[in-house]
Amino acid sequence: MTSGKSPGNRMGRGGPDNLHDMPRKQEIMAAAAKVFARKGFKGATTSEIAREAGVAEGTIFRYFKTKKDLLVDVAGSLAVETLKGIMSEMSAKSDEESLKSLIYNRLELIRPNLDLVKVMFYEAQFHPEVRQMIFGRVIFEAAQMLSEYFEARVKMGIFRDVDPFAAVRSLVGAVFTYIMFDSVLKTANPAWEDSDPQEARDRRNVDLIVDIFLNGVRATREVPGGLPGKPDAGGI
């Protein structure tokens, strides 16, 4: 044996095998996720995935019937990951605070997987199973939850009585586009990161998005003037 892992190694249940306690299937999925993110689904080769996972190519096919099955499983695990703990936000804080912190959290969760997310959205176009995972599961659930929040506010007379799903999509869309855009700008010009660090940029942009959204959607305006940070417009 030149390299690789030993067979039959169910790593005796007790002491953590130090650095490789992840069952083989998980290791392969993690490796696949990395390679998919780098190269896309079609661009990824099973041989590269195997190398990344530190196993032989044949091993992949013990755990996944086809490369596509591997894609679907990775999509599923990403879906679960992304949805995890989304209900735990939205506490007693103000609308502004709740929304902002909800968005900050999702941002931090998604950003490390952004390339993979893009690949999954794209592949959803071609593979119904992936579409089901990403849209049927994650997006639909998230939209549902936010819509309910919105609807409750409408009943309380805080928000205007408009289609909750469409309204919420407008907010999510703004955030989504911000991340995508930001990632492209960063790719095109990595240096520029220093002058305006990620976190500050996120805060600034999310704040503005939430601010516009809430102002656009509230039945009455809270602060009639402007917004902190920038001075009010001059004239009139």
Next chain:
Amino acid sequence: MTSGKSPGNRMGRGGPDNLHDMPRKQEIMAAAAKVFARKGFKGATTSEIAREAGVAEGTIFRYFKTKKDLLVDVAGSLAVETLKGIMSEMSAKSDEESLKSLIYNRLELIRPNLDLVKVMFYEAQFHPEVRQMIFGRVIFEAAQMLSEYFEARVKMGIFRDVDPFAAVRSLVGAVFTYIMFDSVLKTANPAWEDSDPQEARDRRNVDLIVDIFLNGVRATREVPGGLPGKPDAGGI
């Protein structure tokens, strides 16, 4: 010769050759656009593109050094197409009307090419040349133009003094996400189109997006109550 076009056929400048006046290069690009939209870049084969264009596979490589060159050229032509006439909108009408009609038009322009647009956005991740075409050219120019419009309104005291680029992105993002979402829903459930035809759905959703955006961004609220179509919320 079993099929195909004749060589040397520069089709004598005069009478339109009825149904095939497009120079060969354009024909190939049009065919490639179709196949890319259906299968993605990697999924498309040069043989299928040749079949679609009604030429031999070898002919493609007379006009494009590589398949990737073909992708870049198609991206370029899509970029030009999408940007065409974008300045001609924004007349003397109200903000609401200008924005709505601007968005309607872009929607009609993009929708037939939506699958291709998705492919290009995706491939931008992997090919800097495509990224340059799509983001550097189209998106940047469009954003620039909208930002200027926004900034002018700020100076007039109509809009609040916030970062114009970020604000505009929030509007564009909402629209963009609406189209993408709509296309996925349609793919997943094509039947549902009948009960709510495209145009009506577009109008409804765009109106709401613009309405939320303008309310969120205006220095003063125009109509303090609600919005036409749906009644005001009850309480308070």
Next chain:
DNA sequence: GGCTTAGATGAGTGAGTACTCACTTATTAT
């Protein structure tokens, strides 16, 4: 008509690719 030449062709080529399978190696049970 004969000559030249740009354009078009499609079988062929070589570099991959996803997936298989006969075999090796370790673990567990007896």
Next chain:
DNA sequence: ATAATAAGTGAGTACTCACTCATCTAAGCC
């Protein structure tokens, strides 16, 4: 120890695909 089993391996297989090139076709010119 020994047998039985499970896990892992990687060279091999059948196939696909972007790209090439020797050959063919027809238009333009005299």
